[in-house]
Amino acid sequence: MCPTIRHGAWKGAWRGLTGSEIIMLKNIPTKSVVTILAIGVLVGFAIVGSFDAFVDYTSSNEFCGTTCHEMDTVTQEYMESPLYKNNHGFRVGCADCHVPKPLFAKLWRKAKATKELYHKVMGSIDTPEKFEAKRLILARSEWQRLRESDSRECRNCHFYEAMTIETQPNTARFWHPMAMDEGYTCIDCHKGFVHRLPDLAGEIQKAAEHFEAVLAADALSEDRLYIARAAALYSGVSTEDGTIAELEPGTPLTVLERRDGWFKVRIQGRQYQTDNHTLYDIGERMVVLARAQGGSIQIGENVTRNDATGLDWRPARMEGWVSRNNVTSQIASLWDYGKAIYQNECVRCHVLFSPSDFWATEWKNKLHNMRRKAGLSAGQTEILLKYLQHHAKPQGMI
Template sequence: MFGRIWRTLWRPTSKYALGAVLIVGAIGGVVFWGGFNTFMEYTNTLEFCISCHEMRDNVYAEYTETVHYKNASGVRAICSDCHVPKPWTAKLIRKVQASNELLHKVLGTIDTKEKFQDHRLEMAQRVWDTMKSNDSRECRNCHSFETMDFHKQSTKASKQMQAAMKAGDTCIDCHKGIAHKMPDMTAGYLAMFKDLKAAAKGGDGGADTLYTLETQAYYLTEDAAKGGGKAAGRLLAATEVSVLERDGDLLKVRVDGWQQDQVDQVIYALRGHRIFSATASKDGVEAIQRHKTEVDPDTDLTWHQVSIEGWIKSGAVIADQQKLWDYGKEMYTSSCSVCHSLPEKDHLLANQWIGSLKAMKRFIVLDTEQYRFLQKYLQFHAKDTGGADAHG
């Protein structure tokens, strides 16, 4: 009897044939979808996430020491709670993106602790960028400004949370490193500086306009420069110089800038802005040429447009100013976005950046040279300087 029913359903002329196809298709679809969805949910489990040693021996071990793993309320956030979106489409996209991680598993990109540390900043930055772009969507599955009772928070936390809510900040702006060890934030800009130094030693291509890579001495005569004689002063990093002559590894350059009246030993990049370009010794001061004098209408201070010529070594200057600013941007991002959202560079005046950065100095790990460069980068991109493109 069953054989007769089967033949009837599959007979081409049978009115039941189409129904059979639909039934089989529907059953197959349910089985496929159920299996696919079950497997995708399995990949969200903690067991799956730490099934490879790269995760188990590194970030998982760190995570078990945090409040997201163990806390007074007994609520645990596992890997997928923070790294896998809840919306289905976004979740599927993330799963497809994760297939790239299988490739690097095969390649052994991070299969040792040393390799993992080398790539930690790169991986962390990728996650931070994603969280920043989606307004920390996964964080907000559990945390939201709307449900916070600010009165039950500490005074400091309440103040910062309410300020962040008002400014439209997102969770990851202030909470980097909350579940995993912070990467070495200096790695990015240190690598960039190393590349800049290598480029400087490789030559400047005969460019007429160059930029100092770091603080260096300048000399009034070529002989003094060759013999390591007494320097006439120092050029600070990111100072623009015009090349006048070339002789082997020496360059005769001119620095143009401004000198505040009665402050003879400092040359500033712009009138009325304390952006340091060069300092001068007593002999250096005598070599400074004044071209015109102006009174700043905002401060009534007298400023002199000046220039000075001197000899410098050629191995510490570059022709591409934008590479300097890219280095400054990386330094600023790495140094000033760990504890709070990164302020826009143009939210302060150039002179205001001096005091603002000084107030934050104890929270950052820059040496004196790096600190001075960062200050100059911010000043050149401040509200009243218009960024590097405005400095003709």
């Protein structure tokens, strides 16, 4: 009889067994039980060890860089970066940035990566041309992953607590304290450090071409139109007539008359205290619609005080003629263009704030400070500013 059967801890186990089953268990030698358990443990270790070795291998630079020719482009970029070779003699591997260290996060990352087998079979990025066409999508996916994990892989090596902020370059000395206070994450600012950035300027160009196509196809049959690009307001139906105002992109127009490719329009807005040369939007945001020359703004008498800002406003309007080449009935297409400029230009250097994070007046100051760093034309900068201002936080709201 197996001596362990006599122990009280096993008595309850016998009650549910038949006589033949009890006899069979009694006949199993103790050594056999130990052997089976030992084999089970060894097999378990072998499975776990093999799986761990497999995970480690699929996280190695060798696997990442040489298994698939689709990775040739980014591998070459990595090998030319400071993370691969530098005067300090350290090297950061592919997995250090792209594979989480916590077990469950790592396994989930590996599971999600199995979809790449499908794209391998389908040849989604099996040529340099296909890869470049998908580079922006791939980059945004990885940026989003890092953002959602609060740049976990970056923080394996970099710690705010270990930084000597006062000795950092000017830009870092400004942004790192702000990032700590506001909860920004590493990838918000640090893009394109190892792998080449996507063709963001090309994305802006595509958006510009689409916007121009919308303008060309616009019948302009509506009585409600908008300024599509900065334009002059004339006193008559010719550029030889005197200019009475400069109109900003997004300014709403009410059409009063049409003549030979020109529109006589009215711009309804408000006038701010003693500023008799600027027409502002009627809404809750201080957005400039037009800058008038002379006394072309017709100003009403009623004064309204804005409780949020403490400013006094009077209703105002102006009338004049604009060329059909500078207007659109599709205001959404103008804002789509402005959004494309914002998402593909400002993302190069820092976090993308929501337009509603700041007042319209704050956006004006921010773009003024950043314009020398941006590779935008004057027209693109104006459209970007108006997109942000028209979607900004209401003036005075905390």
